[in-house]
Amino acid sequence: MAIEPIKKVTLVSSRGTxxxxxxxxxxxxxxxxxxxxxxxxDEEGRLRHEQAPTEEPDERLHKIDLILALLNVFxxxxxxxxxxxxxxxxxxxxxxxxxxVNSYALDERFHTASELDETYRRSERAKSEIENQLSExxxxxxxxxxxxxxxxxxxVCLVFGHxxxxxxxxxxxxxxxxxxxxxxxxxxxxxxxxEIALRSGKSSGMKSGEDKVPVIFAFLKEDCESMRKALTxxxxxxxxxxxxxxKVLDHVMELQGDLAEVEARIAEVSKKVRAMAPERRTLITxxxxxxxxxxxxxxxxxxxxxRWVNILTGYIRSRxxxxxxxxxxxxxxxxxMMFEDPGPDEEVPVSISQPHILRPLSLLVEMFGLPYYxxxxxTPFLTFNFYxxxxxxxxxxxxxxxxxxxxxxxxxxxxxYGGVNDFARILLYxxxxxxxxxxxxxSWFGDLYLPRYLGEGNILLWLQQKFALLDPIxxxxxxLLLALTIGVMNQFYGICLKMYGAFRQGDWKGAxxxxxxxxxxxxxxxxxxxxxxxxxxxxxxxxxxxxFMAGAIGLILTQGRDLKNPVARILGGVASLYGxxxxxxxxxxxxxxxxxxxxxxxxxxxxxxxxxxxMLGGLLRDVPYVGFFLFVAIVxxxxxxxxxxxxxxxxxxxxxxxxxxxxxxxxxxxxxPFQPLGFDSPLCIIRKVRESDE
Numbered sequence: 001m002a003i004e005p006i007k008k009v010t011l012v013s014s015r016g017t018x019x020x021x022x023x024x025x026x027x028x029x030x031x032x033x034x035x036x037x038x039x040x041x042d043e044e045g046r047l048r049h050e051q052a053p054t055e056e057p058d059e060r061l062h063k064i065d066l067i068l069a070l071l072n073v074f075x076x077x078x079x080x081x082x083x084x085x086x087x088x089x090x091x092x093x094x095x096x097x098x099x100x101v102n103s104y105a106l107d108e109r110f111h112t113a114s115e116l117d118e119t120y121r122r123s124e125r126a127k128s129e130i131e132n133q134l135s136e137x138x139x140x141x142x143x144x145x146x147x148x149x150x151x152x153x154x155x156v157c158l159v160f161g162h163x164x165x166x167x168x169x170x171x172x173x174x175x176x177x178x179x180x181x182x183x184x185x186x187x188x189x190x191x192x193x194x195e196i197a198l199r200s201g202k203s204s205g206m207k208s209g210e211d212k213v214p215v216i217f218a219f220l221k222e223d224c225e226s227m228r229k230a231l232t233x234x235x236x237x238x239x240x241x242x243x244x245x246x247k248v249l250d251h252v253m254e255l256q257g258d259l260a261e262v263e264a265r266i267a268e269v270s271k272k273v274r275a276m277a278p279e280r281r282t283l284i285t286x287x288x289x290x291x292x293x294x295x296x297x298x299x300x301x302x303x304x305x306x307r308w309v310n311i312l313t314g315y316i317r318s319r320x321x322x323x324x325x326x327x328x329x330x331x332x333x334x335x336x337m338m339f340e341d342p343g344p345d346e347e348v349p350v351s352i353s354q355p356h357i358l359r360p361l362s363l364l365v366e367m368f369g370l371p372y373y374x375x376x377x378x379t380p381f382l383t384f385n386f387y388x389x390x391x392x393x394x395x396x397x398x399x400x401x402x403x404x405x406x407x408x409x410x411x412x413x414x415x416x417y418g419g420v421n422d423f424a425r426i427l428l429y430x431x432x433x434x435x436x437x438x439x440x441x442x443s444w445f446g447d448l449y450l451p452r453y454l455g456e457g458n459i460l461l462w463l464q465q466k467f468a469l470l471d472p473i474x475x476x477x478x479x480l481l482l483a484l485t486i487g488v489m490n491q492f493y494g495i496c497l498k499m500y501g502a503f504r505q506g507d508w509k510g511a512x513x514x515x516x517x518x519x520x521x522x523x524x525x526x527x528x529x530x531x532x533x534x535x536x537x538x539x540x541x542x543x544x545x546x547x548f549m550a551g552a553i554g555l556i557l558t559q560g561r562d563l564k565n566p567v568a569r570i571l572g573g574v575a576s577l578y579g580x581x582x583x584x585x586x587x588x589x590x591x592x593x594x595x596x597x598x599x600x601x602x603x604x605x606x607x608x609x610x611x612x613x614x615m616l617g618g619l620l621r622d623v624p625y626v627g628f629f630l631f632v633a634i635v636x637x638x639x640x641x642x643x644x645x646x647x648x649x650x651x652x653x654x655x656x657x658x659x660x661x662x663x664x665x666x667x668x669x670x671x672x673p674f675q676p677l678g679f680d681s682p683l684c685i686i687r688k689v690r691e692s693d694e
Contacts, residue, residue, distance in 0.1 A: 002352065002353070002354065002376060002377035002379070002380070003350055003351070003352060003371065003373060003375070003376065003377050004317050004318065004319065004351045004352065004353050004674075005317070005318040005319075006315050006316070006317060006318065006342060006348050006349065006350075006351070006373065006674070007315070007316050007317075007318050007321055007339045007340065007341065007342075008313070008314075008315060008316075008339070008340050008341070008342050008346075009031060009313070009314055009315070009316045009321070009324070009337065009338070009339050010036075010039070010311065010312070010313050010337070010338045010340075011311070011312040011313075011328065011335060011336070011337050012309055012310070012311050012335065012336040012337075012338075013309070013310050013312075013332055013334070013335040013336075014308065014309065014310070014334060014335075015305065015306070015307070015308050015309060015310055017310065017332055017335070018300060018303055018305065018310035018312070019296075019300060020331075020332075021310070021312065021328070021332060021335070022296050022299055022300055022303075022312070022677070023296070024327060024328070024331055024332075025312075025314075025324075025677055026292065026295075026296055026677050026678050026679065027678070027679075028320075028323065028324060028327060028678070029676050029677070029678030029679070029680060030316055030317065030320040030323065030324055030676050030678075031314040031315070031316045031320075031324065031676055031677060032314050032315045032316075032349055032674055032675050032676050032677065033299040033302050033303075033312060033313070033314040033677050034302060034313055034314050034315065035302045035313070036302060036303055036304040036311045036312060036313040037049065037302075037304060038313075039313050040304055040311060040313075046306050046307070047304040047305065047306045047311065048304065048305060048306075049301055049302070049303070049304065049305070050300065050301060050303070050305050051301065052297045052298050052300060052301030053297070054294050054297050054298070056293075057290045057291070057293045057294035057297065058294070060106065060286070060290040061287060061290050061291065061294070063106055063107070063109075063110040064106070064283050064286055064287045064290070065287070066110065066113055066114065066117060067109060067110060067113045067276070067279075067283055068280070068283055068284070068287070070113050070116060070117055070120075070273050070276075071273060071276060071277060071280055071283075073120075073273070074269070074270045074273040074274055075273060075274045075276075075277040075280075077280060088414070088417050088420050089417060089680075089681070089682055089683060089684055089685045090281065090284050090285065090288075090683065090684045090685070091416050091417075091684075091685055091686075091687050092281075092285050092288075092684055092685070092686060092687065093686070093687050094686060096285060097285055097289055097679075097686070100282045100285045100286050100289065101286065101289055104279075104282050104286060106286065109276070109279070112272075112276075113273075113276070116269050116272055116273055119265060119269050120266060120269045123262050123265045123266045123269070124266070126258075126262050127259065127262045127263065127266070130255050130258055130259045130262065131259070133255055134252065134255055134256070134259070136242070137242070137248050137251060137252050137255070138252060140239075140241065140248040141248050141249045141252050143186070143241075143247070143248050144187075144247075145247070146244075146245075146246060146247050147241055147242060147243065147244040147245075147246070147247070147248065148243075148244065148245050148246075150241055151241075151243055154221075155220065155221055156218055156219070156220065156221065157218070157219055157220065157221050157223075157224045157227070158216060158217070158218050159216065159217045159218075159219075159227075159228065159231070159238055160186070160214070160215075160216050160238070160239055160241055161214075161215065161231075161236055161237050161238040161239045162212040162213065162214060162215070162236070162237045162239070163212070163213055163215050163231075163234070163235065163236045163237075164212060164213075164234075164235045165212075165213060166235075167234040167235045167236065168213070170234045171183065171234075177223065177226060177227060177230050178230075180219060180220065180223060181217055181218060181219035181223070181227060182217070182218045182219075183215055183216065183217045183218070184215065184216050185213055185214065185215050186214040186215060186216055187214075212237075215236075217231065217236075284683060284684060285684060287683060287684075288679065288681055288683045288684030289679070291681060291683070292678065292679045292681070295677060296677065299677050314677075315342070315348065315349055315674065316339075316676075317351055317674070321339055324337075325337055342373070347671075347672070348373035348374075348671075349373075349671070349672050349673060349674040349675065350370045350371065350372070350373055350671040350672070350673060350674060351673070351674035352365065352366075352370070352377055352379070354377070354379055354380070358379055358380055358383055359422060359425075360422040360423070360425040360426045360429070361379050361382060361383055361386060361426065362377075362379050362422065363419060363422045363423060363426065364379075364382070364386070364426075364655065364658065365377065365378060365379050365382075365669075366673070368659055368663065368667075368669055369669025369670055369671075370669060370670075370671040370672070370673055371667070371668070371669060371671060372668065372669075372670065372671045373671060374505065375501060375504075375505075375668065376500070376501060376504060378497070378663070378666075378667050381493075381497055382658050382662065385490060385493075385657075385658060385662060386654055386655075386658055387429055387430060387433040388433065388437075388486070389599060389653070389654035389657050389658070390430040390433055390434065390650050390651065390654040391430070391433030391434050391436060391437035391438075392437050392441075392483075392486075392599045392600075392602075392603050393598075393599060393602035393603055393606070393646075393649065393650035393653055393654060394430070394434045394437075394438075394602075394603075394606060394646055394647060394650035395434060395437040395438045395440075395441045395443055395603045395606065395607070396434065396438040396443040396444070396445065396446070396606055396607065396610060396646075397434075397435050397438035397439050397443065397444045397445075397463075398438070398443075398444055398445035398448070398639070399434055399438070399445075399606070399610075399639075399642075399643050399646065399647070400431050400432065400433075400434030400435030400436075400438050401431070401435060402431075402643055403427060403428075403430065403431035403434055403643075403647065404428060404431035404432065404435070406427070406431075407424050407425070407427035407428035407430075407431055408428060410423075410424035410427065410428075411424045411425055411428055416687070430650075430651075434650075437603075439463070439467040439468070440467065440468065440469045440470065441468065441469075441470055441471070441472055441603065441607075442464050442467075442468030442469075442470070442471050443606070443607045443610070444460045444463065444464055445460075445610055445614070445635075445639055446607055446608075446609075446610025446611035446612075446613070446614050446639075447607075447610075447611045447614055448460060448610075448614050448635070449461040449463070449464045450614075452618060453614060453617075453618060470482070472600060472603055472604055472607070473604065473607065473608070476600075476604075479600050479603075480597065480600050482600075483596050483597055483599040483600040484593060484594075484596060484597070486596055486599065487592065487593040487594070487595065487596030487597075487661070488522075488526065488593055490596070490657075490661065490662055491522070491589060491592060491593060491661070491665065492519060492522070493662075494661075494662050494663075494664070494665025494666050495515050495518050495519055495665055495666070496515070496519070497665070497666040497667075498510075498511075498514065498515045498665055498666035499511040499512075499515035499516060500666075501666055502514070502515065509558075509561075513554070513555075513558035513559070513561065514559075514584075517551050517554040517555050517558065518551065518555070518584065519551075520547050520550055520551035520554070521547065521548055521550075521551025521552055521554075521555060521586075522551070522589055523544070523547055524543075524544045524545065524546070524547030524548030524549070524550075524551060525544075525548050525586065525589075526544070527540060527541060527543065527544025527545075527547070527548075528541070528544050528545060528548055530544075552577060555573060555576060555577050556570060556573035556574055556577060557569075557570075557573060558573065559572060559573040559576035559577065559581070560572025560573045560576065560581075584665070588664075592660075592661040592664070595656075595657065595660070595661050596657065596661070598653050598656075598657070599657075602646070602649055602650060602653055605646070605649070606642065606646040606650075609642045609645075609646070610638075610639060610642050612638075613634060613635060613638025613639060613641075613642065614635060614638075616634050616638065617630070617631040617632075617633075617634035617635040617638070618631065620634065
C-alpha cells in the first residue's frame, strides 16, 4: 500500500443523536469531520449550523496549562534520551482517563497553583528590583559619609565620580574655571565593598582602573553647568549618588535582608510546586481529554441540523468503512450512511500506509510534505537512495556497529511510539548500510586496523584486506567519479519517476516532453563533455551528438508549448533548455550532479578524523606506565566524538540530497494529513492491543 484510498462519508441521524454519534466516531478514531455545508446547499435555511460553545473546555485547558507551566519552572520533566530527540506522546489506559476526569480535583489544584504563581511572580519582581538597587549601591558601600549630607548643601553643588590620574595635572587652581572650585580625593573601604559584593553575588563596580581616582568636586550652583562640561573634557566620569537618609552600607545591609526574605518565599513556592510533580501525568491526560472534548464540540459545529435530522460529513479510509458501518448500525439503527469517492476537485486529506520495512522512511516524506491524493507516495522510491547516501557519508564499519547497537536499544524502548520508533529504525537500517560501505571502502574505526595500533595479523587488518574494494584516500579521483556517477544515475531516476507520475495522471505530453526528452539529451551531453577529459571513440561521440541534438530540438519545440506566439514558444524552449524557465535545465543538472560530491567529502571526513584520533593516541602509547591507558582513552573518547558529529552530518546531507536534488526532479508536496476525530494526539495516546504489521 501507499496513499490509502479515502471515501467520503455522510451520516444522517435523528435530531437528538448528533452529540452521541460524535462520541462514537471519536471513540473509533476513523473519521475526519468536515463542514457539511460545503456539500449540502440549503437556500431555504432549513438546515443550519449550531453554535459551538467551547467555554468549558477552554476554561479547563487554561487551568491545566497554568499548573503545567508552573511545574515546568520548578520541576521540569526528566526525559529519556529518545524523548529528548523526538516528542513522545504519553501512553495511557482508558481507566486512567476516567480516573483523571472523575477523581482529580482540578479546581482545588488550580486555586493552589494560582496562589503559588502569584506569590512567585510578585517575589520575582521584588527580587529583580532589589538586585537592581544592589547593583547600583554595592560599588558605593566604601563611601564613609551619609548621602543625606552629600545632598544637603543649598548653594554648593557637590559632584562625585572618577577622574583619571592624568586629569589632575590639568587642575590648575590659578586658571579658569578651576580657581572657583575645590576637590578632594576619596579613600574608599574596598574590604566592605568586596565582601558585600561577594555575599550578594554581584561584582564590585567601584574597582576602578589603575589611573582612576574617586574624587568629589565642589563649586557654586550657578557654575554647575559650565563646571560639569569642563570636568567631562578632562575625562571625569560622574556617578549619581542616590537620596538616602543613611550610609550606603547600612542601606545595602537592609536590602540584603529583604533579598533573603524574598528568596525564602521563592524557595517555599518551589518546594510546594515540586510536591505537585507526581500529578504531571494526570494533568497531561486531562489536557488531552479536554482538547479532544473541544475538538468534538468544534466538529459538532460543522454538522447541519434541521428540524428532524442531523447531518455529518467527513472523510474515512476505505479500510475503516466497514468498521464504522458496523458500529453505527449497532448504536444508531435508524441512521442513514452513504459512502462515495471524493470529487476530482476536492482537497482530499492524505494517509500513507507502508509495509513494515518501508514504513520508517515515511517519516522523511511527512517532514518534507505529503503527496497530493491523486499523486503517488515517493517512500518506496527513496529507500535505497537514502540508505546508500547515508552509508557512504558515514562509511565506517566500527561506527556502523555502534549505530546498530544504539538504534536497537532505541527501537526496543520506543515500540509504543510510532514516530520515534520509525526514526530509530531509520538509524538501525542506516547502521547496516554504514557497515557495508565501511567494509567496501576499508574504514574500521578509521585506520585502527594498522599493525602499529593493534599489532601484526590482527583480525581488523584481515577483515579490511578481505572486503575493501576502494580506498577513497589513496584513490580520490576514482572515488569522486563514483560519487558523480551516483549523482547522474539519481538524476535519471528522478526524471523516470516524473514520467511515471505523469503517466499515472494521463498526462502523456508531460511524460514525453518533460521527461523522455531530457533522458535523450542528458546522456548525449555527458558523452560530449567526456571528450574534454578522455579519448572518446568516434562512433560513441557521434551517438552522443545525435542524442544531444535530438533532445535539444525536441525540448526547444515543446518546452514553450503553453505559449501561443510561435516565436515566444521557441524562445521559451531555448530558455528552458538552459534552465532559466521551468524547474529543470542543463545548469540545474550540472549543479545537482556536483552536489553529490558531498558523498565523497563526508566519507573522507569521517575516516580522516577517526585516523587523527588514532594517531594522537598512538603518539602517547609509548609513555611509561600510563601510555596504554592514554591510548585507549583518547581512541575511545575521540571515536565517540567523531561518531556523534559524523552521524549528524551524514543524516542531514543525505536528507538534503533526497529533498533538493532528488525530490526536485519529480515530487510535489502540499497535501494536508488525514486527521480523524479522536483522543489520540501528539500529546497523549490510548494504549491499544498491538496490531500485526501490514
